[in-house]
Amino acid sequence: MGSGIVVQGARVDGTAFPAEVSLSPIATRDGPATLAIVIDTTELVARLATLQREALHDPLTNLGNRAALRLALDDFFAHPVSHRPVTAIAIDIDGLREANRRLGHGGGDALLRAYANRLQSVVRPVDFVARTGGDEFLMLCAGPPETGRAIAARLTGPYRERRGRLGASVAPVTASVGIAARRGREGASSLLVRADGALLAAKNAGGCRVVEAG
Numbered sequence: 001m002g003s004g005i006v007v008q009g010a011r012v013d014g015t016a017f018p019a020e021v022s023l024s025p026i027a028t029r030d031g032p033a034t035l036a037i038v039i040d041t042t043e044l045v046a047r048l049a050t051l052q053r054e055a056l057h058d059p060l061t062n063l064g065n066r067a068a069l070r071l072a073l074d075d076f077f078a079h080p081v082s083h084r085p086v087t088a089i090a091i092d093i094d095g096l097r098e099a100n101r102r103l104g105h106g107g108g109d110a111l112l113r114a115y116a117n118r119l120q121s122v123v124r125p126v127d128f129v130a131r132t133g134g135d136e137f138l139m140l141c142a143g144p145p146e147t148g149r150a151i152a153a154r155l156t157g158p159y160r161e162r163r164g165r166l167g168a169s170v171a172p173v174t175a176s177v178g179i180a181a182r183r184g185r186e187g188a189s190s191l192l193v194r195a196d197g198a199l200l201a202a203k204n205a206g207g208c209r210v211v212e213a214g
Contacts, residue, residue, distance in 0.1 A: 018040075021036055022037045056068040058131040062113075063116050063119070068128075076188070083185055087141045088138065088148075089140075089152050089178070090137075091137040091175050093174075094173055122155070126143075152177045153210060156177055180194035
């Protein structure tokens with residue numbers, strides 16, 4: 001029976017490629033031998049990488065999705081760093097419905113993509129940001145509460161999306177933000193519930209503000 005072995009192959013021009021080698025013992029006129037079958041798996045590896053990325057990313061904004069968030073929470077709350085400080089920042093865009101009305105859903109989608117870029121511009125490599133719903137996002141910020149507060153403070157200001165060639169229509173939007181800093185060895189579920197509660201308080205207070213959980 002053959003055995004599959006994953007190896008790094010080399011083409012005639014010297015470029016490397018992933019390959020799977022199957023080895024099978026065979027009988028020949030000169031005695032026992034081994035038959036090696038080499039399969040170039042470049043396309044398979046690329047397809048698997050694409051599927052994995054699609055499984056963990058929101059297709060509209062290219063941010064992490066809920067599945068990626070679960071993995072990030074496992075990482076942030078995993079042993080042996082289960083006690084490390086982290087701040088959860090829940091974000092909801094104010095006025096997206098009005099933006100969709102004025103710009104159309106295509107314009108609204110462009111606004112979401114642009115705002116996602118804004119979120120990515122303020123996070124650090126050690127942080128994480130995901131789109132968790134239609135106009136909802138969540139950040140996990142490593143470090144002391146002051147770090148999370150500083151990042152959250154940059155997210156509420158007015159943001160505008162223009163339709164460019166399609167006209168001069170402008171849809172200004174703001175964001176409501178709720179933040180919760182981890183308490184001691186508080187678990188992920190409790191932290192997210194407190195951040196969501198703070199976000200709800202920000203929305204109920206009129207939006208365009210940051211509310212920190214008590």
